[in-house]
Amino acid sequence: MTCSEVQRVLPEMMDGAPNNELQAHLEKCPACSDLVAELELISIEAHQLVESNEPSPRVWLAIAAELRSEGLIRDPEAKPGRPVLVPTERRRWNAWWLVPVAAALLVAASYVGMRKPATQIAEKPAVVAPANAPDLAAQSNQQKPAPQVAETKRPVPIDRSLDEPSVSAPVQVVSTEDRQFLDDVGQRSPRMKAEFESQLRAVNSYIRDAEAYLKQNPGDEDARQHVMAAYEQKAMLYQMALNHIQ
Amino acid sequence: MKPHLTNQAAGKGDLTDPKLAKTAEAEAIERAKQGDEAAFEVLYNLHKRRVYSLCLRMVSNPAQAEDLAQEAFLQLFRKVGTFRGESAFSTWLHRMTVNVVLMNLRKKGLPVVSLEETIETDEESPKKELGGPDLKLAGSLDRLQLQRAIEKLPPGYKTIFVLHDVEGFEHNEIATMVGCSIGNSKSQLHKARLKLRDYLKFMRAEKAEKQ
Numbered sequence A: 001m002t003c004s005e006v007q008r009v010l011p012e013m014m015d016g017a018p019n020n021e022l023q024a025h026l027e028k029c030p031a032c033s034d035l036v037a038e039l040e041l042i043s044i045e046a047h048q049l050v051e052s053n054e055p056s057p058r059v060w061l062a063i064a065a066e067l068r069s070e071g072l073i074r075d076p077e078a079k080p081g082r083p084v085l086v087p088t089e090r091r092r093w094n095a096w097w098l099v100p101v102a103a104a105l106l107v108a109a110s111y112v113g114m115r116k117p118a119t120q121i122a123e124k125p126a127v128v129a130p131a132n133a134p135d136l137a138a139q140s141n142q143q144k145p146a147p148q149v150a151e152t153k154r155p156v157p158i159d160r161s162l163d164e165p166s167v168s169a170p171v172q173v174v175s176t177e178d179r180q181f182l183d184d185v186g187q188r189s190p191r192m193k194a195e196f197e198s199q200l201r202a203v204n205s206y207i208r209d210a211e212a213y214l215k216q217n218p219g220d221e222d223a224r225q226h227v228m229a230a231y232e233q234k235a236m237l238y239q240m241a242l243n244h245i246q
Numbered sequence B: 001m002k003p004h005l006t007n008q009a010a011g012k013g014d015l016t017d018p019k020l021a022k023t024a025e026a027e028a029i030e031r032a033k034q035g036d037e038a039a040f041e042v043l044y045n046l047h048k049r050r051v052y053s054l055c056l057r058m059v060s061n062p063a064q065a066e067d068l069a070q071e072a073f074l075q076l077f078r079k080v081g082t083f084r085g086e087s088a089f090s091t092w093l094h095r096m097t098v099n100v101v102l103m104n105l106r107k108k109g110l111p112v113v114s115l116e117e118t119i120e121t122d123e124e125s126p127k128k129e130l131g132g133p134d135l136k137l138a139g140s141l142d143r144l145q146l147q148r149a150i151e152k153l154p155p156g157y158k159t160i161f162v163l164h165d166v167e168g169f170e171h172n173e174i175a176t177m178v179g180c181s182i183g184n185s186k187s188q189l190h191k192a193r194l195k196l197r198d199y200l201k202f203m204r205a206e207k208a209e210k211q
C-alpha cells in the first residue's frame, strides 16, 4: 500500500476493523502513522467536549414557566397567598375568554388586511412580556394606553376609501376619548369610521368583561393577563387605524 | 481503531454513579408524568450539560444554543406522558436535540451536509510539510483550542464531526438524521478531522511564535 492509497482508504478504515495492509504501511511510514495518530487524538479528545458547557439558569426558568403555562407542571394543591400562574382547572372553563380575543384579532386583521398582510398583525400580541404582566395590568387600570396613542399621533388626511365593512359587533358604549378619536377618523372617511367603531365596541366590551372578572377574582393572574391583553388590543386597534389613515 | 462509546454509555448525567443516575431518572420520569416540577428539574439537571454542549458545538452561539436546548427539552417534556421504559430516555432526548438543531440550521438555509462533498476532489495528499517535529499534536490537546477549531469548521463538516466524534453517533444513525449516505458521512468526518488537524497546528504555530 502506498501513501496515496492510505489517503484514499483512510476515511473508510479509520473507525473500522483493523486492516493488515494498512497496519503494515503505518508501521514503516512515519508520515502516515503520525497522521493517523493525530486524527485519532482529535477524535478521542473531541468526545471530552460532550458535557463541557453549562447553560445559564435562565434556560431552566424558561422551561419551567412554559411547562407551567401548558399545565404540564401542576401544583399538588394551590397554596393560599402564593400567586398561581396558571390554575389548570380554572383555565379550562376560562377558555371563553379566548373567544373575544380571537374575534377581536380577526376583526383587527381583516381591518388592516386591506393594507397589510394579516400575519404582521397576528404577531403583535407576542410583545407581551409575561414577567411584567401584573405591573402592566395594574397600570392599565389607571391610565388607558389606547387614547394616549391617539394623542401622540395625530391622524392625517386620507384620499382613499375602504371596502364594505364585514363585521357587526354588539352595541356597546364608547368613551369620550374614543368618541373624539372616532370623530377624527370620521372626518377623513365616514365609512372607515363605521368600521372602526364596530371594532372599538367589540374591544371595549372585552375590556369590560375582563375588568369585571378581575374585580370578582382579584389576584387571579389569568384575569390580569386578560385585562392587559384587552387593552393591548385596543392600543393595536388605534395604532392600526392611525396607520391606515396616514 | 477507536473504541467508540455508545450513546447510552456516553449519556451520563451529573450523578456520578450511572446506576444511581438511571434509578433517579426512572423515578423522575414517573413523577414528571404526574406534573411534579421537581421531577422535571431532576431530568433537566441530569441532561442539561450534554444537551446544551451539543447545541453550542453545532451553532457556536451561546444565546442561540440556550434557545435550542430549551426547545429540545420542551419537546421532550411534552411527550413525557407517552414515555415507557427506562433506558432509552437519554437517547430519545439527544436525538430530539439533534433534530431541533438541524431543523434550525435548515431554516436558516445553512448546509447540514457540506456542499463540497458533491464534487469529489482528490486533493489532500499527506501533509508532510505540516508534520514538523515541534508541531506534532502529541499528548493531549488543549480543550479550548479544540473548541475554537471546531467552531471554525464549515457547517457541514461540523455537523458530522460533532455528531460522530463528540456525541458518539454511528455513521448509519448520522446518515438517517442528516439525510446523506453513510459513505458521505464517513468522508466528511475524515475531512473534518483533517481540517481540525490543520487548524490546531496553525494555532500551535501561532502560539509558539508569540512566546
Ligand SMILES: [Zn+2]
Residues within 6 Å of the ligand: A002, A003, A004, A006, A025, A029, A031, A032, A033
Ligand atoms: Zn505513508
